[in-house]
Amino acid sequence: MINVGLLGCGNVGHILARHAENFRIVAVFDIIPDRAQELAALSHAEPYADFDEFLRQDTDIIVEAASVAAVRRYGEAILGAGKDLVVLSGGALADDEFRTRLIEAARSAGRKIRVPSGAVTGLDNLKIGQISPLQTLLLRTTKSPGSLGISTPARMEIFKGMAHECIKQYPKNINVAVALGLAAGREADVELYVDPDVERNVHEIFAEGEFGDIYIRVRNVPSPENPATSYMAALSILTLLKNLDNPLVVGT
Numbered sequence: 497m498i499n500v501g502l503l504g505c506g507n508v509g510h511i512l513a514r515h516a517e518n519f520r521i522v523a524v525f526d527i528i529p530d531r532a533q534e535l536a537a538l539s540h541a542e543p544y545a546d547f548d549e550f551l552r553q554d555t556d557i558i559v560e561a562a563s564v565a566a567v568r569r570y571g572e573a574i575l576g577a578g579k580d581l582v583v584l585s586g587g588a589l590a591d592d593e594f595r596t597r598l599i600e601a602a603r604s605a606g607r608k609i610r611v612p613s614g615a616v617t618g619l620d621n622l623k624i625g626q627i628s629p630l631q632t633l634l635l636r637t638t639k640s641p642g643s644l645g646i647s648t649p650a651r652m653e654i655f656k657g658m659a660h661e662c663i664k665q666y667p668k669n670i671n672v673a674v675a676l677g678l679a680a681g682r683e684a685d686v687e688l689y690v691d692p693d694v695e696r697n698v699h700e701i702f703a704e705g706e707f708g709d710i711y712i713r714v715r716n717v718p719s720p721e722n723p724a725t726s727y728m729a730a731l732s733i734l735t736l737l738k739n740l741d742n743p744l745v746v747g748t
């Protein structure tokens with residue numbers, strides 16, 4: 497059984513706790529200690545208000561489901577402590593200098609940084625872009641205005657540009673764009689829309705290269721406690737944890 501340390505006790509943290517079947521959450525940490533206490537009670541884990549103490553616990557892997565800021569603040573320490581790290585807030589890796597440092601910390605410690613597919617599909621074979629560069633990589637995301645704290649009567653484009661700029665402006669909403677780029681070996685262009693007529697978080701991926709072209713549309717059900725976060729993101733981490741020890745690896 498894999499011992500997991502959970503960094504971030506919000507919406508995704510709760511879904512993981514409710515479905516912890518082939519792993520055990522042993523330690524939890526959140527910037528808000530009451531949230532850690534509450535989730536610890538639900539998952540039979542120990543809550544920690546002190547991050548260093550959290551890190552000293554007997555965990556194999558730390559799952560980050562907190563924020564871009566949390567990855568930046570704690571990522572290197574987690575790897576340095578000899579733990580693997582699952583990064584859901586992959587937007588933190590848009591910063592070249594930080595990403596290089598984090599990868600170096602993982603290499604030195606002989607550990608892995610795992611970026612789950614999160615709220616999209618297709619990361620597996622978009623990796624062919626690392627071999628045969630993609631000419632086009634575009635993510636068009638549409639969410640409800642309320643999930644971004646915006647009010648508008650009609651569909652509205654709120655961002656158009658590169659992923660590393662978009663994640664600076666919307667760090668809780670477009671981590672998927674950075675993950676796409678990391679998989680494909682080139683940064684994604686992003687168009688971000690809010691639309692009062694959508695009830696789902698819609699991610700459309702357009703890619704083109706020597707291989708041909710791809711169009712993927714993911715129409716995600718928002719998760720119950722945070723409509724900006726798709727339920728699929730939590731399922732993606734559960735799947736990653738389920739397969740960690742599986743000798744059979746399917747998908748590129």
Ligand SMILES: NC(=O)C1=CN([C@@H]2O[C@H](COP(=O)(O)OP(=O)(O)OC[C@H]3O[C@@H](n4cnc5c(N)ncnc54)[C@H](OP(=O)(O)O)[C@@H]3O)[C@@H](O)[C@H]2O)C=CC1
Pocket residue numbers: 503504505506507508509525526527528531561562563564565566569584585586613614615616667668669670671672675721722724725726729
């Ligand atoms: N890659 C992907 O596909 C996806 C990524 N995400 C990302 O995953 C993360 C988790 O999502 P979700 O569970 O819905 O978010 P929530 O806001 O529901 O939960 C996050 C929890 O982590 C806490 N937290 C934030 N920063 C820190 C920190 N520095 N140290 C400790 N705790 C911290 C939050 O506290 P507080 O509320 O005070 O900030 C909150 O309690 C978000 O960053 C989100 O953007 C989400 C969906 C898809």
Ligand SMILES: O=C([O-])CC(=O)C(=O)O
Pocket residue numbers: 614615667668669670671672673697716724725726727729
């Ligand atoms: O959950 C989603 O649909 C995407 C998301 O919030 C993110 O990538 O940060």
